[in-house]
Each structure stands twice: as C-alpha cells, then as structure tokens.
Amino acid sequence: xQCEKCHSDNTQRLQVVYEGGTQNISATSRTTGIGIGGGxxxxxxxxxxxxxxxxxTLAYRAAPPAKQRYVFALFLGFLAWLLWVYTSAFSKWFLLxxxxxALCGYWAYRVYTFNNKVWPELMAYWENEWLCLxxxxxYHHE
Ligand SMILES: [Zn+2]
Numbered sequence: 001x002q003c004e005k006c007h008s009d010n011t012q013r014l015q016v017v018y019e020g021g022t023q024n025i026s027a028t029s030r031t032t033g034i035g036i037g038g039g040x041x042x043x044x045x046x047x048x049x050x051x052x053x054x055x056x057t058l059a060y061r062a063a064p065p066a067k068q069r070y071v072f073a074l075f076l077g078f079l080a081w082l083l084w085v086y087t088s089a090f091s092k093w094f095l096l097x098x099x100x101x102a103l104c105g106y107w108a109y110r111v112y113t114f115n116n117k118v119w120p121e122l123m124a125y126w127e128n129e130w131l132c133l134x135x136x137x138x139y140h141h142e
Contacts, residue, residue: 001141003132010133014062017131021059061138062131065122068111077104 001011012020080100087093131138 001130003130003135003137004139004141005137006132006135008132008134011130012133013127014129014131014138015064015127017062018059018064021056021062023054058131064126065119067115067119070108070111073104073107073111077101077108080104 002009003011077100080097083093083097084101087097125140128142129138129140
C-alpha cells in the first residue's frame with residue numbers, strides 16, 4: 001500500500017497502529033524496609049499493583065470512532081422522573097419535568113440511531129484508513 005502523498009511503502013492500517021500502540025500494563029513494585037524499633041528488628045514489605053492501559057500519542061490519533069453513551073440521558077431522565085413523581089399534577093415543576101423526560105427520550109433515541117446506523121459506517125470507514133509511517137499522512141483506501 002503506497003502513501004498517496006509521499007508514495008512511501010511504509011504504511012499501516014490505523015487498526016494495526018492503534019492496537020500496536022495500546023498496551024496493557026500490569027506491574028508490581030515492591031518496597032522493602034528494615035527498621036530498628038524499641039527492642040527489636042523489624043522487616044516490612046509492601047507491594048503496589050499498577051494496572052491500566054498505556055496508549056501512545058500515535059495510537060490516540062489512530063483511535064476508532066467512539067460509540068455514544070446512554071448514561072447521561074438516563075441519569076438526567078431519572079432525575080426528571082423523580083421530580084415528576086413527587087410534584088403535584090400540572091404544577092410548574094410537573095410540566096418542566098415532563099418536558100425533560102420527553103427530551104431525554106429523544107436524546108436516548110438519537111444515541112440509539114447513532115450507535116446502530118452511523119457508527120457502523122464510521123467504523124467500516126476507519127477500518128480502511130491507513131497511516132503513512134514516513135510522513136504521518138492519514139488516508140482512505142478500500
Ligand atoms: Zn506518506
């Protein structure tokens with residue numbers, strides 16, 4: 001695969017770049033100390049576990065499109081629902097919370113449509129994107 005900008009052969013799929021730049025870390029560091037206290041010698045050891053994901057700057061650039069999340073719409077909808085339940089019918093707050101619930105429903109619907117219609121297309125597009133390791137150009141090739 002040739003880079004369309006500099007015609008170098010040194011190119012990689014974004015997917016490969018992304019996976020290659022993402023590492024799982026699981027490290028254990030150990031600290032040992034010897035102390036002399038009142039009347040005895042004590043040895044103490046502590047170990048700390050560090051886990052997580054390390055990602056290079058390049059992997060961030062090559063990251064796949066993210067799905068949208070429901071959590072904010074659900075949280076806001078839940079708060080509005082609480083208000084809706086505990087206010088008297090047709091008061092100002094009742095109407096406001098009804099509007100917010102409707103809005104959250106619409107929001108959740110938009111998230112659903114994005115994740116099921118738009119996101120798969122973005123993902124398919126991303127799977128055919130290439131990075132030139134010589135000039136850093138990102139381009140699309142089926
Ligand atoms: Zn290039």
